[in-house]
Amino acid sequence: MRRKSLLDRVAHLGQGAIETVTILGRSGLFLVHALLGRGGIGGGFQLLIKQLYSVGVLSLAIIVVSGIFIGMVLSLQGFSILAKYGSEQAVGQMVALTLLRELGPVVTALLFAGRAGSALTAEIGNMKSTEQLSSLEMIGVDPLKYIVAPRLWAGFISLPVLALIFNVVGIWGGSWVAIDWLGVYEGSFWANMQNSVSFTDDVANGVIKSIVFAFVVTWIAVFQGYDCEPTSEGISRATTKTVVYSSLAVLGLDFILTALMFGDF
Amino acid sequence: MSADNAYAIELKGVSFKRGTRSIFNNVDIQIPRGKVTGIMGPSGSGKTTLLRLMGAQLRPSNGEVWVNGQNLPKLSRSDLFDARKQMGVLFQSGALFTDLDVFENVAFPLRVHTELPEEMIRDIVLLKLQAVGLRGAIELMPDELSGGMKRRVALARAIALDPQVLMYDEPFVGQDPIAMGVLVRLIRLLNDALGITSVVVSHDLAETASIADFLYVVGDGQVLGQGTPQDLMNSDNPRLRQFMTGDPDGPVPFHYPAPDFREDLLGKR
Numbered sequence: 224m225r226r227k228s229l230l231d232r233v234a235h236l237g238q239g240a241i242e243t244v245t246i247l248g249r250s251g252l253f254l255v256h257a258l259l260g261r262g263g264i265g266g267g268f269q270l271l272i273k274q275l276y277s278v279g280v281l282s283l284a285i286i287v288v289s290g291i292f293i294g295m296v297l298s299l300q301g302f303s304i305l306a307k308y309g310s311e312q313a314v315g316q317m318v319a320l321t322l323l324r325e326l327g328p329v330v331t332a333l334l335f336a337g338r339a340g341s342a343l344t345a346e347i348g349n350m351k352s353t354e355q356l357s358s359l360e361m362i363g364v365d366p367l368k369y370i371v372a373p374r375l376w377a378g379f380i381s382l383p384v385l386a387l388i389f390n391v392v393g394i395w396g397g398s399w400v401a402i403d404w405l406g407v408y409e410g411s412f413w414a415n416m417q418n419s420v421s422f423t424d425d426v427a428n429g430v431i432k433s434i435v436f437a438f439v440v441t442w443i444a445v446f447q448g449y450d451c452e453p454t455s456e457g458i459s460r461a462t463t464k465t466v467v468y469s470s471l472a473v474l475g476l477d478f479i480l481t482a483l484m485f486g487d488f
Numbered sequence: 489m490s491a492d493n494a495y496a497i498e499l500k501g502v503s504f505k506r507g508t509r510s511i512f513n514n515v516d517i518q519i520p521r522g523k524v525t526g527i528m529g530p531s532g533s534g535k536t537t538l539l540r541l542m543g544a545q546l547r548p549s550n551g552e553v554w555v556n557g558q559n560l561p562k563l564s565r566s567d568l569f570d571a572r573k574q575m576g577v578l579f580q581s582g583a584l585f586t587d588l589d590v591f592e593n594v595a596f597p598l599r600v601h602t603e604l605p606e607e608m609i610r611d612i613v614l615l616k617l618q619a620v621g622l623r624g625a626i627e628l629m630p631d632e633l634s635g636g637m638k639r640r641v642a643l644a645r646a647i648a649l650d651p652q653v654l655m656y657d658e659p660f661v662g663q664d665p666i667a668m669g670v671l672v673r674l675i676r677l678l679n680d681a682l683g684i685t686s687v688v689v690s691h692d693l694a695e696t697a698s699i700a701d702f703l704y705v706v707g708d709g710q711v712l713g714q715g716t717p718q719d720l721m722n723s724d725n726p727r728l729r730q731f732m733t734g735d736p737d738g739p740v741p742f743h744y745p746a747p748d749f750r751e752d753l754l755g756k757r
Binding site for chain 2: 256260353354355357358360361362363364365369
């Protein structure tokens with residue numbers, strides 16, 4: 224194989240940078256047109272309800288089951304560590320803070336990217352490959368308004384709600400393990416939690432995180448579907464990209480948001 | 489304004505590139521109003537691209553695309569969507585909405601663009617489906633239809649809003665002889681009955697020539713020839729004659745460019 228010259232490598236790097244900036248610009252315009260562009264569609268609310276069902280309600284099972292197990296595991300791990308210091312009564316506080324600040328928004332966003340995000344990409348990609356998007360355009364209906372916008376809003380609304388549900392069932396799973404199984408005193412479990420959890424610092428910050436994740440994950444998922452190559456291989460590549468890019472974006476943004484919210488600098 | 493009202497669609501000096509590859513170079517095409525015009529050419533000659541340029545789903549790198557007196561590439565996004573209400577397209581795959589049944593597919597343009605009462609929408613849908621012979625399939629889902637039926641339902645949907653221009657993208661591909669005969673008849677019948685302008689993009693010579701009033705043959709990024717089917721059959725242009733008669737060899741060679749066969753087999757000596 225011919226070795227690449229330094230100039231070739233620089234050109235390759237430049238080409239990659241240009242392509243990345245182009246995609247970012249295109250995805251930005253795509254978002255602006257879908258959310259703010261003129262020409263709404265009649266029956267938009269019904270479309271939103273339909274998407275809230277397929278994006279949100281159908282993700283409920285995986286969120287609830289995962290939430291319960293993660294709460295239970297947190298409780299078990301927390302109890303075994305805290306018991307060494309005689310502080311096992313603080314397990315409620317530990318479970319609640321971990322879920323509200325970190326695991327609730329992050330794990331929900333990761334699960335959402337895997338379940339709903341990949342489905343959104345595949346669905347829109349399939350519509351593109353079967354010319355349904357072209358067909359809408361030629362009927363005089365903007366697919367950005369009819370297909371993309373309801374899915375974006377459904378994602379923006381669903382994920383924060385799912386994250387809250389995840390937190391609630393996680394705390395319930397944790398309490399079940401701690402109180403009913405490990406014998407932590409119920410009063411101190413709940414009282415410690417109530418004393419240490421701040422609505423603005425913990426609950427609200429967690430909700431802000433999940434809103435940011437909802438925006439990024441849904442944007443990536445819908446754009447990847449709309450921008451994919453309309454072949455079976457292209458759709459499969461776009462679906463993979465959705466899960467990988469969303470997961471990396473969630474984890475990266477989580478660090479930035481945590482630093483801003485709890486960094487003390 | 490468009491120069492002449494006799495033409496429903498006019499492409500003036502249109503060039504189109506994909507990346508650095510030129511697909512069309514300074515092409516002029518005029519589609520007469522109220523007629524069936526066939527656009528033909530070998531596979532890969534850019535016929536579907538031409539259709540997408542006419543629907544402004546692609547923007548030309550140069551030139552003007554006038555449809556019903558509007559230069560489509562110059563329109564804003566929302567004006568363009570308004571202009572498309574006057575156009576219907578039958579896509580190669582039919583492109584039916586897979587989550588809607590036959591009735592809802594045909595009713596879709598009426599629901600989004602009109603505020604007609606439900607009874608009237610039902611009547612119009614029944615009329616359109618009757619025109620394509622599928623009134624009995626009203627409750628079927630797209631995956632329960634054959635390829636030919638899908639195209640007929642898509643045709644009913646394309647005429648739901650009574651467009652002025654109807655474009656067909658390879659309507660005969662993959663159809664059995666009966667379905668093909670039905671489509672050929674429908675295209676001509678709808679054109680004459682509704683008084684619309686039809687553009688049929690196809691490489692099926694016999695079928696297209698049998699219904700077209702006027703033909704364009706495109707290839708090598710240009711218009712190779714234009715005229716009535718009979719004019720083109722009698723053309724002296726060798727490239728055109730090869731296409732019209734279906735000769736396997738000619739200006740378009742049978743062999744893809746390759747090194748010398750003898751050298752390839754025996755190696756250089």
